[in-house]
Amino acid sequence: xxxxxxxxxxxxxxxxxxxxxxxxxxxxxxxxxxxxxxxxxxxxxxxxxxxxxxxxxxxxxxxxxxxxxxxxxxxxxxxxxxxxxxxxxxxxxxxxxxxxxxxxxxxxxxxx
Numbered sequence: 469x470x471x472x473x474x475x476x477x478x479x480x481x482x483x484x485x486x487x488x489x490x491x492x493x494x495x496x497x498x499x500x501x502x503x504x505x506x507x508x509x510x511x512x513x514x515x516x517x518x519x520x521x522x523x524x525x526x527x528x529x530x531x532x533x534x535x536x537x538x539x540x541x542x543x544x545x546x547x548x549x550x551x552x553x554x555x556x557x558x559x560x561x562x563x564x565x566x567x568x569x570x571x572x573x574x575x576x577x578x579x580x
Contacts, residue, residue: 483515483519483520483523484523484526484527484532484562485563485566486505486513486515487505487520487523487524487527487533488527488532488533488551488559488562489559490504490505490508491549491550491555492551492556492559495548496548497538497547497548497549498517498520498521498524498546498547498549500540501515501524501549502515502517502520524549528549531554532551532554532555532558533551533552533555534552535549535550536548536550
């Protein structure tokens with residue numbers, strides 16, 4: 469909380485994939501998604517609300533996630549998001565693209 473957040477330039481192209489991956493584990497509300505990504509990355513990836521909620525809306529409009537109103541574990545009303553069948557397919561597509569991209573980057577980094 470008292471820590472100053474840093475802008476993470478690596479997220480824009482990967483945020484959709486990270487959200488889909490997170491929701492493939494379990495249904496979560498927005499804050500839970502942020503916490504999961506942050507904790508899973510060893511606090512290297514910090515997702516801000518200004519990036520998260522537009523991404524959630526975009527994913528929902530594409531039919532890749534579905535949001536329903538529910539109650540969190542601490543009795544707060546929140547929108548709970550879950551991955552759809554189309555979202556699972558999209559996650560597979562994004563995962564393949566990510567693997568190809570990281571391999572290409574590794575080749576460039578190893579080139580002499």
